[in-house]
Each structure stands twice: as structure tokens, then as C-alpha cells.
Amino acid sequence: MIRKLYRLFPDKSVLLKLTLLHVILALLQGVLLGVLVPILNYLLKESVAFHDIEFWLIIGAVAFVSYLTLTVIATPVGFGASMKLATQLRNNVMSHVTQLPLGWFTSDNKARLARTLTADIGLIAQLVVTIGAPAIVAILVPASIILVTFLVNWQIGLLFLFIMPLALFVLRWGARIAAEEEIKLERAATEIAGKAIELGQAQTVLRAAGKAVEGTKSLQQTLAEHRTVYRKGLQRAKIPFLSFIGAITVGFIAVILLITQFFIDRSFTVSQTIILFILAVRFLEPLAYLTELIGALQAMDNGMNRVKDILQTPTLPINPRHTKNSGDTSVRLNNITFAYDREPVIKNVSLLFPHGSTTALIGASGSGKTTLIRLIARFYDVDQGNIQIGKVDIRELDYNTMIDDIAIIFQDVYLFDTSIRENLLIAKPDATEAELKEAASSAQLDEMLERLPKGWDTKVGEGGLQLSGGERQRVSIARAFLKKARIVLIDEAASALDPENEQAISNAIANISSDQNRTIIIIAHRPATIQAANHIVVLENGSVIEQGSPHDLLLQNGYYAKFRQQHKQRREWKVE
Numbered sequence: 001m002i003r004k005l006y007r008l009f010p011d012k013s014v015l016l017k018l019t020l021l022h023v024i025l026a027l028l029q030g031v032l033l034g035v036l037v038p039i040l041n042y043l044l045k046e047s048v049a050f051h052d053i054e055f056w057l058i059i060g061a062v063a064f065v066s067y068l069t070l071t072v073i074a075t076p077v078g079f080g081a082s083m084k085l086a087t088q089l090r091n092n093v094m095s096h097v098t099q100l101p102l103g104w105f106t107s108d109n110k111a112r113l114a115r116t117l118t119a120d121i122g123l124i125a126q127l128v129v130t131i132g133a134p135a136i137v138a139i140l141v142p143a144s145i146i147l148v149t150f151l152v153n154w155q156i157g158l159l160f161l162f163i164m165p166l167a168l169f170v171l172r173w174g175a176r177i178a179a180e181e182e183i184k185l186e187r188a189a190t191e192i193a194g195k196a197i198e199l200g201q202a203q204t205v206l207r208a209a210g211k212a213v214e215g216t217k218s219l220q221q222t223l224a225e226h227r228t229v230y231r232k233g234l235q236r237a238k239i240p241f242l243s244f245i246g247a248i249t250v251g252f253i254a255v256i257l258l259i260t261q262f263f264i265d266r267s268f269t270v271s272q273t274i275i276l277f278i279l280a281v282r283f284l285e286p287l288a289y290l291t292e293l294i295g296a297l298q299a300m301d302n303g304m305n306r307v308k309d310i311l312q313t314p315t316l317p318i319n320p321r322h323t324k325n326s327g328d329t330s331v332r333l334n335n336i337t338f339a340y341d342r343e344p345v346i347k348n349v350s351l352l353f354p355h356g357s358t359t360a361l362i363g364a365s366g367s368g369k370t371t372l373i374r375l376i377a378r379f380y381d382v383d384q385g386n387i388q389i390g391k392v393d394i395r396e397l398d399y400n401t402m403i404d405d406i407a408i409i410f411q412d413v414y415l416f417d418t419s420i421r422e423n424l425l426i427a428k429p430d431a432t433e434a435e436l437k438e439a440a441s442s443a444q445l446d447e448m449l450e451r452l453p454k455g456w457d458t459k460v461g462e463g464g465l466q467l468s469g470g471e472r473q474r475v476s477i478a479r480a481f482l483k484k485a486r487i488v489l490i491d492e493a494a495s496a497l498d499p500e501n502e503q504a505i506s507n508a509i510a511n512i513s514s515d516q517n518r519t520i521i522i523i524a525h526r527p528a529t530i531q532a533a534n535h536i537v538v539l540e541n542g543s544v545i546e547q548g549s550p551h552d553l554l555l556q557n558g559y560y561a562k563f564r565q566q567h568k569q570r571r572e573w574k575v576e
């Protein structure tokens, strides 16, 4: 377990210092017990002079003062270390998940991640500090007492030597069962978290269907299962823990009987008998305390396993050569095929998005437009073929530089629950005021910032929900301007926007595509956006069925021509 703990932390210095502190504390306890033997030996003699025990008293006093001082220091040191360890581990997990394929982020895994980042890591960091010392003491003190006892009487020492591994063996059995039950309990708790997230996400649908109460049934069922798992776990762990207590008690009685027998036989002096009684109590006390610790130790071990599981989930392969992009922002798809599960949703697609071009992707719902955008941003790797940016396979490119070059404007933009300014600064933390203003202006945010009473400092609410969908998308476009992203992938809002927002977004997209060095790919739903494109690609069922300039495609009279016709008719109906 200790090895696992050390492997988990990239910077081991905090853990090393903490372990050293705990070992010193345990050794000092051993020294305090050790000096008791000669002192008692002298004290129980018929005549004793102070200088006989002076040396041992000084050692005892130094050990005692050191022990007290270190115990006082241990609390603030422990708290500080706990915070550092939690931060270290959280950063490690977070940086790992940013490199995982998007497919990993299912409801279950999101709940697992949330529990690991909060509960598991918090528990590990806290327990390392709070139970680290008692656990080391509970092992080191009985071990050192065995040594001291051998010096006093080898038979009792031998008995201790027999009791300790036996007790630890029974304890391991109990710990294994407790660990199995804790895993079941944690699974049940994660399921509750997953169901709670799902319940939150499904509120709109459930309420619209008038099923708000029925929607909680599945969560209630999961809660009931959690209670059952807890009850069964307690039942199962009872037997081994009772056996452990039994083993300790039998051992203790045997030691007491043997000491008494030796005393009656006059094999032991009074002082030896008293010393051995004290040693027996101090030997068994920390061992008995292990039953309380073992549950926490197992919880910590399981928590570490869950953190390890996430850290060992394979990331998208990263090329160690970290090839940099040359400045050419053309995007080329070479015969790519991709499946989320078994059935390919992108089939043998070859396309070129030339440097500086603006391409509109259109096609029926489910035709694979979003998937194509995700593959270009390397949220997933293709199964066959390859994608090149500037003639280099994206798997060969330095991932961070590549992602820095790309801005993605999703339909459902997520904003952080902070001010508009902070949300923009995520794209470029060191942006100047002038850069912020320029980006906001290009993304048509000016009017919105003037209208909002707190302007740039307006809080956008959780997920940005205090802004309209169109406003959120404009904030996201402003981020792309600020980031000076050279490849911009836009999933235009499919739902109806008010005319003001629609116009503002069209202008913002026109502004972003006016830069001849940017390559823009837009999943377009509006004729105005499509008109800003100089190239159209039509997808159907994961394949390209049409592509060319808007003019050429109109002449072909295919999907694009019909799409334009339908929009024209819709506009005419609205006018009527």
C-alpha cells in the first residue's frame, strides 16, 4: 500500500517528510518504553541511588520533550501536507483527463471523475495525515516491544512473536472482506451520483412530460440498493473482525497467565513481572487499535485504486517527436473511417479544406457533421485513413500546439460560472484590455456588453445560462478571435434565434472568415452563413455526396439546391 501511495504522487518530497516525521514519532514512543525497563529495574531494587538512573532519566526526558514538540508540530505540518498532496493529485488527474478521448466521458465516468476528484482524493490526502502516524505506530511499537521483551524474557518474547503475525493474518482476512464491501459501496455511491446528474439533466424533459415525480424513481431505487449493500457489508465484515478481537484477547490472556505462572514459580522477580505486564499492555493496545484503522486504511487503498484506474486510462496516443505546424492551415481528410461503436458513422471520406478557405458542412441530422468536426479537433482518433493539418498527420503534431491553433464554437456553448471578462480570458490569460475590446467588437459583443448593467463583469451563471444561446455563441466566437486561432470549427446553432442574435452571429462569422489566413469549417444551418462560405460539402449517412462552390452546386440541382429552395420557401411563408 505504501508503494502504491508513493507511486501515485509525482513529487514524493511531501510524502517522504511526512513519513519521516511519523517514523520518528513511533521510534520515540519505543524509546520511552525502552527506558522504562532499566528505570523500573533500578527502582524496584532494595536500595537505589539517583545517579544509577540519571542517565536513563535524561534519555527519557529528551525523548519525551522531543515527542511532545514533534506532536505539536505534526498537526500544522500534516494539514499543510494534506493540502499539498490533494492539490498535486487533483492536478495530476485533471491533466490526464484532458488527454482522454471524448468517448470516455459517459455519465458513469463523469460521476466517477467527480467522486474521485472530490471524495477519493480528499480522503486519501486526509487519511495519509490522520491515520499515517497511528498506522506506523501500530506496527512499529509492537515490533519494538517484541525486541525489548526478548531482552527481559525470551519465552514471553516468543509468545509475542507468535501473536503478532497471527493477529495480522486474521486482520488481513477482515481487511480483504472490508475492501470488497467498500468497493461495492463505492460503486453504489457512484451510481447514485450518476443517477443524480442524469436527473438534473433530464429535468426539462421530465417536467415537459409531467413526469417530474416519476423521474426520481430510478434514483430512489439506487439509494435503496446502496442501503442494502451497506447492511450486507457490515454483516459480512463482522466475523473476521470478531475473530481478530478474539485472537488478541486469547493472546493477552495467555501472556498474563504465563507471566503469573513464572512469578508464582519464582522465575520472575517483582520488577520483571511489573515490566512484562506493562509491555504486554503496550504490545496489545496498538494492535487492537488496528481494527479501527484498518477500515480507514482499506478505504484509502480503494480510493488509491480508483485514482490509479483513471490515471491508467489510455490517453490519445501522443507523438513524442512533437512536430510543430508549419503555418499552413489547410485540413485534409484522407480516406477516413470512424465508428463510435461498431457501425462506422464516417465512411471513407476524403476532403480538402484549403488554407484560408471557409467551408460550410451541411446534411441531414445524424449524417456525421459534428463527428467530422470532432475528428479534426482530435477528440477521437480515426479508425482508418488520416487527417492532416498543413500536410502533417494530426497524430504527429504536438497536441498542445495543435489545440492552441484550433478554436471550436459548439452549438451548446458552455461558459464558466464567472464574469464575461474571465470567460474570454480563458482563451488568452494575458490578453490586454485593447485585445479584449477588439475581440468583443469583432464577435459583435459590443451591444450586449453595453446593455448589461455590469458590462464585462456580468456573471454568466452556471454553464452561462444567464445569457441567451446566441449570446453564449458570440462569447465563444470572441474567444476564438482572442486566441487568434488559425483553424476555426463552428457548429452553428440549429434552433431559431431572434433576428438580432442571428444577424450578430452572421456578422461575427463573416468577420472571422474574412481573415485569409484562417481556415473555417462551419456546420451551417442558415443561408446567410452558407453564403459566407466559398465551398460547400454535403454529407449523407457518413459519406460526402456533393461538394463544390455554392454556384456550382446550385447548378447540379442536388441536395444543396433543394436545401436553398426550402429555406427560400420558409422565408416567403414567414413574410406572408
Ligand SMILES: Nc1ncnc2c1ncn2[C@@H]1O[C@H](COP(=O)(O)OP(=O)(O)OP(=O)(O)O)[C@@H](O)[C@H]1O
Pocket: 103, 340, 341, 345, 363, 364, 365, 366, 367, 368, 369, 370, 371, 372
Ligand atoms: N458519442 C456518441 N456515441 C455514439 N454514437 C454517436 C455519438 N455521437 C454521435 N453518434 C452517432 O453518430 C452519428 C452521426 O452523428 P453526428 O452528431 O456526427 O451527426 P450530425 O450530422 O452532426 O447530426 P446533427 O445535425 O443532428 O447534430 C449518428 O448516428 C449519431 O447517433
